[in-house]
Amino acid sequence: MRFGHLGAFIGLVLLAGCASPTATAQPPPLPRATPAPTGPSEEAQRVLTPPGLRLDPRVRPTRQAVMLELDPRQEAFRGTVDIELSLPEPTHALWLHGEELTVTASAFQVAQARVPTDAMPVGEDLLVFVPREPVGPGSVTLHVEFTGHARDKEDSGVFREQEDGRWYAMTQFQATYARRAFPSFDEPTFKIPFELALRVRGGDEAFSNTPVRERRADAEGWTTVRFQPTPPLPTYLVAFAVGPFDVVDAGRAGQRQVPVRMLVPHGRSAEARWAADVTGPLLQELETWFGTPYPYAKLDVAALPGQQGGAMEHPGLVTFGAQLMLGAEAQDTPWRQRTFAETQAHELAHQWFGNLVTPDWWDDLWLNESFADWLAFKVVARWRPEWSGELRRVESRGSAMRADQLVSARCIRQPITTPGDIHSAFDAITYGKGAAVLAMFEAWVGEEPFQRGVRAYLSEHARGTATTADFFHALSTVAGRDVGPTFSTFLDQPGVPLVTVELQCPRGAPPRLALEQRRYLPLGSKGVEGAALTWRVPLCVRYGVGATEGRACTLLEGATGALELTEAKGCPDWVHPNADARGYYHAMLRGDGLEKLAARGGARLSVAERLVLLDDARALLGNGELDVGQALGLVARLGTGDATLVSSAAGVVDSLRADFLSAAMQPHRARFVRGLFGARARALGFVSKPGESEDVRQSRPTLLWMAANVGADPALRAEARRLTLRWLEDRSALPPQDADTVLLTAAATGDAALHQRMRDAVRGASTAHERELLFLALGGFRDATLARASLELMLAPEVDTREALPPILLGQLTEPTTRPQAFAFLREHFDTLRERLPRDLSTWLLTTGGFFCDVAHRQQVADFFGPRAPDFAGGERALAQTLERVDLCIAQREALRPGLERFLTRH
Known part of the structure; x- marks a missing residue:
């Protein structure tokens, strides 16, 4: 039962429970707390004001025990939670998240006393618990009994899938779906240990974030599986899976030789060979980069049956859609294998970025996803150089720029003010743009100092939460300069800089590049051309004078600037405006700079540098700065050879849509x-x-x-x-x-x-x-x-x-x-x-x-x-x-x- 406003539920107490899941062997009932016979007091009514987007940060959970009774064949499940709390003052009402849950009983435990409590749903996803008398200050425990729903053909909360006549139950709690599984403080800032127990049917296996502590079968044909307590986790990283999974032993990996297993739907063990072979080596590559061991006791990787897509980084229980993780030998493809490996590198990078250290709130989601994307490119490039992982980074950068050209594009670090803002944050800006900006600033700070800054950040905030300011502090301390103001111009405002570069070769002076920047706006954009959006742009160029090549860098801090090529031994024959394709900006060469670069410098450019020129050509075609003949001529010169260049060239051609023509x-x-x-x-x-x-x-x-x-x-x-x-x-x-x-x-x-x-x-x-x-x-x-x-x-x-x-x-x-x-x-x-x-x-x-x-x-x-x-x-x-x-x-x-x-x- 859901209520849209406070007045609709004041004085109501929900005492009716739902029927237990139907099963051939019915489990004994869970213990019941005594429901209270009357409604909340007048004082409680006075303080029953629902919170806004976030719960009261002064009320802190310190530990939560969850017991769920779950049969994947049935939609209904039931459970209990015991949440240990620290209350700062006498409390008349406690607000938790809970969605599609029916509370059947609840009570506060204060020392040796049990305080009867009323529970009421509010709106779509809140529960309020009202004790008959104030509880606190100090430590109390809230006990709740409830029922919920494991929907089939869903992909969030607790959901079910059937494969070959067998049923499986699984979870996906990111971003705000743990509240569909159990009452909780469902926000990343609340990071606490969880103790999970699952009561499952005989024949079903149960898995969660931590190793099994105890497994006990009963006479009714059910088994209770209790897991070891987790390290501190936010709710969105809690996970479990139940069903007739097969277990593939993938050996041990990493500095601590943690056990690695592949969990697959019944009968599909042979399809997990690639996943089992690559997971350990990728984990070891990441340990080397971070300089610390994998931080959890085990690593299970589960293939979820049905139409689940993507992957999720739960510590100790990484989950994948089965079609991404599994490949039958006769049907498998190199693309599936490569995509799995790249995705697995991303999810394993999260074990440090996002799991060990968690963003305090969703506006810093980039501290999870941007870092995982950026590091996955690096790790895969080291592990499989022949896959050209560096080019995947540049491809991702180009895709992000096309999303970022919209006036309606969000910032990497977007303020979160509504639930919709949380869901919108999982997009190409957070992932692709964030990764590209990290690559640019890694080059600006220096690869080795940047790595030391990341390690310092993780060391200082391990097992806790952190913010962008915390990351900037760690990086600035190592770099010896405040990186925050420069970095923030890319985090806290949307859009792509368009940097105009003009080569000038004055007599008697070194050659120089006159620089201008403005926001890139495509034809038809409603953006204001003169709007004062500027960035602090780390900019590096390559140039050639005869057979000699040079490189120069600057920080373009205002609308205009200049870069003197003091090492050049003459006027350059060509200039590439984005050395190593590290900069997150589109570049436009004035005059005949683009023609000279393509004709004289093209053969000397790396594939990444040619790729970024094709991205720029597509963008400049889209804003009218480059005519069709110039753009397609560049495609013909640069879009051959490497597969990534062929794909980018096709993208430029395809951007001139058939719709444009009669x-x-x-x-x-x-x-x-x-x-x-x-x-x-x-x-x-x-x-x-x-x-x-x-x-x-x-x-x-x-x-x-x-x-x-x-x-x-x-x-x-x-x-x-x-x-x-x-x-x-x-x-x-x-x-x-x-x-x-x-x-x-x-x-x-x-x-x-x-x-x-x-x-x-x-x-x-x-x-x-x-x-x-x-x-x-x-x-x-x-x-x-x-x-x-x-x-x-x-x-x-x-x-x-x-x-x-x-x-x-x-x-x-x-x-x-x-x-x-x-x-x-x-x-x-x-x-x-x-x-x-x-x-x-x-x-x-x-x-x-x-x-x-x-x-x-x-x-x-x-x-x-x-x-x-x-x-x-x-x-x-x-x-x-x-x-x-x-x-x-x-x-x-x-x-x-x-x-x-x-x-x-x-x-």
Whole structure:
């Protein structure tokens, strides 16, 4: 029962309990506290004022014991908590977080006395406990008995999944979902030890953050598993998993030789080989970097069954979606393996950043996620140099900059004032921009001092919480200068600096670079050009004078500045404005600086430095500073060789969307793309060959997609159909890493017969990976009738919408020909689709309108989603960014179309 305001529940006492979970072997009841017979006193009523976003920081929990009775086959569960508290004064009402929980009994224990207590729900996620007489000051214990819900096909709180007829129960508490599992102080600032016990059915295994302390079976067929107390943790890092998991021993790892295990759904042990092989070495790499051992007693890594995605860094029990963590030998791909390793490096970095030291509040989430992303790139680059981890950092930087160009973009360190702000903080700004800014300041401070500063920060705040100010203090102490004011200009304001660089070679004086900075604003932006946003930008350049190369750095602190190239032995032939691709800024070379750099310096640049130039070209094309011919000429010069460069070049070309052109110009666009990518694509072919380099394998999907689909290459399309028909007969006919590109290409021009073959294959698919491939292909059909039939699959009773909706809906929204029908279908069935998705993931539906590039559909998006956005966590920000993306596309289409058409008429 939920109440919207205080007056609705004053004087009410919730005494009725829920039925116990139905089971063949019913457990004995948990002990019950005696409920109180009357309502709260007048004094208690007077003080029953709900807290705002945060609970009263003066009331401090010191320890919490949790006992849950859980059968994954049943939705209902029940439990008890005992929370030890330190109260600063006599207390008439205690506020805790609790969502979808029914309190059946509660009482305060004060020394040897039990104080009867009334419990009432308030709003969506609060519980208030009112003792019959004030309790405190000093130490007291609150005992609560309650029931809750483990939803199926969810992904937060306590949730359940079924795989091959077996049921599993799992948790995901970040950011604010522990309150769905048990009453608690569900904020990161409250970091305390937890003692967890799980009462589970015989045949089910139970796992949590710490090793098992005691396991005791009873006559009713249940087993109580008690775990060792945790070190101090915030609620969002508490985790458990229950079900018929298989356990794969991965040996021992790290300086303390902690046991490492892979926990996998029943019968899937063989699929965990890669995860088991790479986890220990990655842990050791991180221990080396941090200079301290892994800080927990064990390391279990659990593959969660069903449609769970991503991963979570719980200490001692890291969790992954099974499709990311597990790979059957015959179907596994290098991309899946690499993605797991990179993600695992991120989650293991959290064991120090986020777990050992936790941000005090969500506005410092970057102290978790930015650091984990940044360090994962470094660790993987050291562990597997051939994977070019440094380039992944630059790729991530480019993606973050495209999110950061929006006026509605948030800051890395955004003030948190509403629950929606918490959910909005998990985005490309916190992760990608934060990691890129850390890389820039690591270079500015120096790699070795930066590492010592990080170690000092962790040492000082171990087992506790910390803030950005604490991190700045540690780093400044080691660096010997106050880094906070410079660092903060990137943390506390949104946007990307655009630095203009002009080479000047005055007679009788060293060459110099005249510098200017302003906020980068794309065409159509509602940002104010003259707004006084400036950054303290650490800026390094490389230059060449004949065969000699040089490097120079400065800190650009104001709107203008200069950098003298005092070591240059003449006027440079070329200047690269972002040495080593470390700077978080777009750069624009004045005059003929870009042409000289591409012609004379291109061969001397690292892949990362070429990659950052392509990112800049895309940005300068988007704000009108670079014309189409210049941008695409740079793509032709720099976008070859390395797979990352090929992908970035394709991104520049694809940013000139098909929507920008009339139907008559589409063949010209296709011919240009075939000319740019076709020869290399045809030479590679769709199918991997023995002995190919990693780089060739990574280049293939981009080259084939651009040539066959954007470039409409008829021969490649025919080859894709032939290969697809073979694959539908024999799944081993294609290497696993090639199947998605082949099937998608065949679907783009597929007919009704091929569509039916794929639908039949979905029904007979034996693995989640196979269904994923087929749904992806079914989202690629462009014939209107077939596209509609694919959309209807998302509503089919036998189809899991979580599995089908992203590839089908997004696949159609990305294509101009199928976009209007897909969006109309979404609006028609919005409520049904939302109900079939996890409630805490459905906010992203508000972003689907961002693919449009015309005024009429923009209005449809605003009219449909506008009234609905407040119902989603972070919905208003998501919709604002969606509409801004449409506005930018409309403006860029109008501004760039004339030049684009002039360029393409030559092809």
